[in-house]
Amino acid sequence: MTDQDAVVKTEAVIKTYSDNGVPVPAVRGIDLTVAPGEFTALVGPSGSGKTTFLNIISGLDDATSGKVWLDGNDLAEMNGRELSDFRRDKVGFIFQAYNLIPVLTVEENIEYIMLLQGIDKKERHERVSAMLAKVDLEGYADRLPPKLSGGQQQRVAIARAMVAQPALVLADEPTANLDSKTGGDLLDLMRELNQTTGMTFIFSTHDRLIMERATRLITLKDGRIANDELRG
């Protein structure tokens, strides 16, 4: 794989927060390349910099120094609006909880990104229906998120993350609020979608289930990569 092919590439990424004027390093220089189609898990104890690093590679947060390329694009060269559009088109997000806009129905939540992209109604409807079928939520299109279980809400979040066919799906502790059965089912779904669509997934997690299913396991410690393990 060349650097041009990498979905994510970082060079010496450092992130330091300021706590009442006291610098608090969160990421201390990470070099990483993620290839298309990977199903990667970032693991490590709390405070190891997983979420911060995930935020930086997705353009949700700025690095204090270092370089980040996402799908070949240098994030530092984009302004706020360009970054918004870039995330909309290239990155799908799944968070731990409160992923969805509670006043929009399942269908409206999934089509939200396509609305921002200006995709016409017919295509939106077709793609939403297809995604609902994939995440096994047909018949739930008109429900509001608070009327769904936690697992169902995460399925909707997966559908929303993937409906715009992004280059990368980032999932920050996606199973943390779910029981192990639901979490396992959800993970199987994501792995299946990863294999059928070829979309790249990067997880930040403590969940053993995700670690077991990941094709690559990157362990962070004190803001640095402590171990990078490729698995079958």
Add this chain to the structure above:
Amino acid sequence: MTWSLYIRLAWRNVLRNKRRTLIAGTAVAFGLAALMFVDAINLSMTKNMVDSATGSFLGEGEISRTGFRKSFEVEFTVNDLPSVLAELKNDQRVTHFTPRVMTFGMLASPANNCAIQLVGVDPSTEKYLSEMDDKLVKGKYFAGNDQHDIVIGSKLADLLEVGLGDRVVVTAAQAHTGDLAQEMFRVSGIYFFDADELDKGMALIRIDQAQKMLNLDSQVSMIALDFHDRDIGRRPGDPFWAQYSKDGNEAIGWAELVPQLEKVFRLSKISQILVTVILFGVVALGIVNTLFMSLYERMFEFGVMRAVGTRPFSMGRLVVFEALSMAVISSVLGCVLGAALLGLTNFTGIDYSGIEYGGITFTKALYPIWSVHQFTLYPLLFLVFAAVIALYPAIYAARLTPAQAMRKSF
């Protein structure tokens, strides 16, 4: 396409916490209703003051010899009276007019005496202009043909210790010679306006008797006027005044006859603006507070929206739409509350009679005046104001980076 999305989102967000929206909306609605009420009271006060000033006695305008108003000289009578009266009779703008003879004099009873303004009136036309006949509390208003009838105010009657049928003597200087003329009259009517200048300082006799006593032949001091359009009296530039200000006469409207009225109106306007500013300030704080509360409560949601590609401008737009949605709800509530308040006070009235303000004594209760602008302009202004005020939280929301928003939510 995204406009409709954000409008829909804004409405649903505002209705998400119905209790909070209702409480905040009602507080804002009270402000709007208060503004409508103050405006309606101001309109009523203006009308009432003009009514009190012009309807009681003055009229909405007058024609007199140039200089009469300043000197009050009895021989300063209207020039070319027959042609002025003929012109007025054919003037479509004029509803009523009545000639008057006016001078200062002394009214004496066996018990006391008092300086008065003596007014000679033509009862047949005077009744259309002044309310003297309506305000009679004792006796009759020049009934029959007795040339020695005199109608006086109740406070003057008290001062002179006279009642109906009692004799009083009027002393006044005659025109041209300045000789004092004295004439005995019998009190035939007593009126009560609850306004000192009328109740204590004025006495009315028949105009022909006044002309005879003051040696005026058929001359009159002035002609009082009423119009179809009362505002003619407020516009010094109206062609009417130029038309009748000729041949040594001057014609002027009530705005110039009672100049303090315009000052009072200006004062009312300023107080209205102050009330508006204060109420809009309160409303602004209410809206900003509610928006920020809602914003902080949904910080993670804002973070997610930004993360999935919502542009900063769209985030700001959503906040402005939410403010507008809340303003629409508040405006509707405000209009309902305002209408209820106006309806109620219109039914009960607010008794201001006898209260003096700006030199004018209110003679009637205040009944708030409804106006279309109270239910259109104010809510519209309010919507615009809400949108402007919402820019502050909107800019705050637009500037949030997704990571910041998500961190702030924890």
